[in-house]
Amino acid sequence: MWRKLLSLNTRYIYLAIVVMVVIPVVLKVPLPTSPSEPTQKLFDHIDTLEAGDGIWFFLDTRPATTAIHRPQLHVLLHHCFSKGIKVVGFNPLAPEATGMGRPFIQEIAAQYGKQEYTDWAYMGYTPAGLAIFSAMSKDIKGLYSQDVTGKAFDEIPVLQQFRKYSDVGLVITLAGLKTPGYWVKYAQTPYKFPFASGVTGPMIADQFPFLNAGQMVGMMGGILGAAEYEGLLKKNNIRKQFGIASASMFVQTVVHYILVAIIILANIATFIINNQDKKDRQARAEARAKADSGIE
Numbered sequence: 001m002w003r004k005l006l007s008l009n010t011r012y013i014y015l016a017i018v019v020m021v022v023i024p025v026v027l028k029v030p031l032p033t034s035p036s037e038p039t040q041k042l043f044d045h046i047d048t049l050e051a052g053d054g055i056w057f058f059l060d061t062r063p064a065t066t067a068i069h070r071p072q073l074h075v076l077l078h079h080c081f082s083k084g085i086k087v088v089g090f091n092p093l094a095p096e097a098t099g100m101g102r103p104f105i106q107e108i109a110a111q112y113g114k115q116e117y118t119d120w121a122y123m124g125y126t127p128a129g130l131a132i133f134s135a136m137s138k139d140i141k142g143l144y145s146q147d148v149t150g151k152a153f154d155e156i157p158v159l160q161q162f163r164k165y166s167d168v169g170l171v172i173t174l175a176g177l178k179t180p181g182y183w184v185k186y187a188q189t190p191y192k193f194p195f196a197s198g199v200t201g202p203m204i205a206d207q208f209p210f211l212n213a214g215q216m217v218g219m220m221g222g223i224l225g226a227a228e229y230e231g232l233l234k235k236n237n238i239r240k241q242f243g244i245a246s247a248s249m250f251v252q253t254v255v256h257y258i259l260v261a262i263i264i265l266a267n268i269a270t271f272i273i274n275n276q277d278k279k280d281r282q283a284r285a286e287a288r289a290k291a292d293s294g295i296e
Contacts, residue, residue, distance in 0.1 A: 002269040013262065020254050028247045035228040038211055042172075042196050042218025043079070043232045049169040051084030054162040058090050058183075059097040061176030065200055069174045070104055071226035071245035072198040075233060076172070077108040082238045085169070086158050087120040092132045092143070093179055095125045102148055116149075117156045124148035133186035139163050165193040170217070174198040180207060184215045198225065223248050 035043070046055070057076065061069055080087050089105060091097035102122040109120055126143045128135060135143050140163055146152050153159055162168050171193055173183055180197045188195040194217045197207055201222035210216045220226055226245035233239040 002272050005265060005269045006273065017255055017258060020258060021251050024247055024250045024254065028242065028244070032231055032242070032246065033224065033228050033249060035232055036221070036225070038207070038216075038219035038221065039225050039228040040218075040232070042220060043229060045170060045194060045196070045217045046076070046079050046085070047083075047236075049080075049083065049085050052086070053169045054086040054088065054158070054167065055080060055170040055172065056088050056090065056162065056168050058093070058171070058173045058175075058179075059101050060091070060093045060173050060179035061100075062094060062096050063100060065176035066100065067248075068200055068223050068226070069100075069176065069198065071223060071243065071248070072174055072220050072229075073104050074108055074243065075220075075226055075229040075245070076198075077105060078233055078239055079229075081108060081112040081114050081119070086162065088158060088162055088168075089120075089122040090126075091124060092126045092128060093182075094177060098124045098148065117147075117151065118158060121147050121156050121158050130182070130186060133182070134190075136187070137165050137191045165191050168193070170194045170196060172196040172198060175203065176200050178203070178206075180210065180216075184210050188215050196220075223252075 049055070055076075057073065059069065059073075077087065079085075087105065089101045091101060101124065105120055105122060106116075109116070114120055123140070123144045124147065126132070128143050132143060140159070141153050144153055147156060147159075165171060165187070171183075171187075172195070173180055175197055176199075180199065180203070183195060183197075187193075196216055196218045197210075198220040199207060199222070201224075204219075204221035207216065207219050207221070211219060220229060223245050227242075227249045230239070230243045230246050234242060
């Protein structure tokens, strides 16, 4: 039995993992999670904003982190659009994110009947570098003459309301790069606006000094943070069901259990087989010794 286990074709293991991944994702099987303090604080801050208020979000990332930042942005948009909060997005520090923002917003805006230019806009990239941090404290028109669709700045109503940091109720960076520290140093500290971050897993620990110092109002950490936020949306009757982040957490958990089980079984099998082989070798050695000595 144990030898058969160790000689099992690995294709069956991969097939089992594929099945356990695909089924929960298709059926959106959730794994409810308790919110961490940074996620709860971010939710609470946005919940204090009123209809007609605005937020800015920044995609400081690359397409490789779409699996994390798409769910993070989606939960923010669900919360904002359900409350009538207006949204403007940018990616001035990551030109490769230009194609990500507008489609992400369109997916959620359509569910709430929100109109581009009136309720939301996506501005994309501008070649200003680190100068954006100070320039956005004055007027974003100095950085952007049009949005990603080519529509002129002055023809976009939502931009006339939210032109500088002090006009918005929150600035949040969805970061796969080490930009949250730059935002804190060059923007939040000198201009004192509510700031938050949504980061990848390896970056979570780096955000706690800013959270503890009050320089961030909250944070979403990795796909778990998005799943926690989905739970808060459901708990507060903003959404009726969990989303892809909670399903992803279920998949992660199941796959981890499968891998741990495989590792444990493989080690048990190896231990038993090695012991059996050792006994067999000893028995053969004893049999040869008896034969050589002529003892029956």
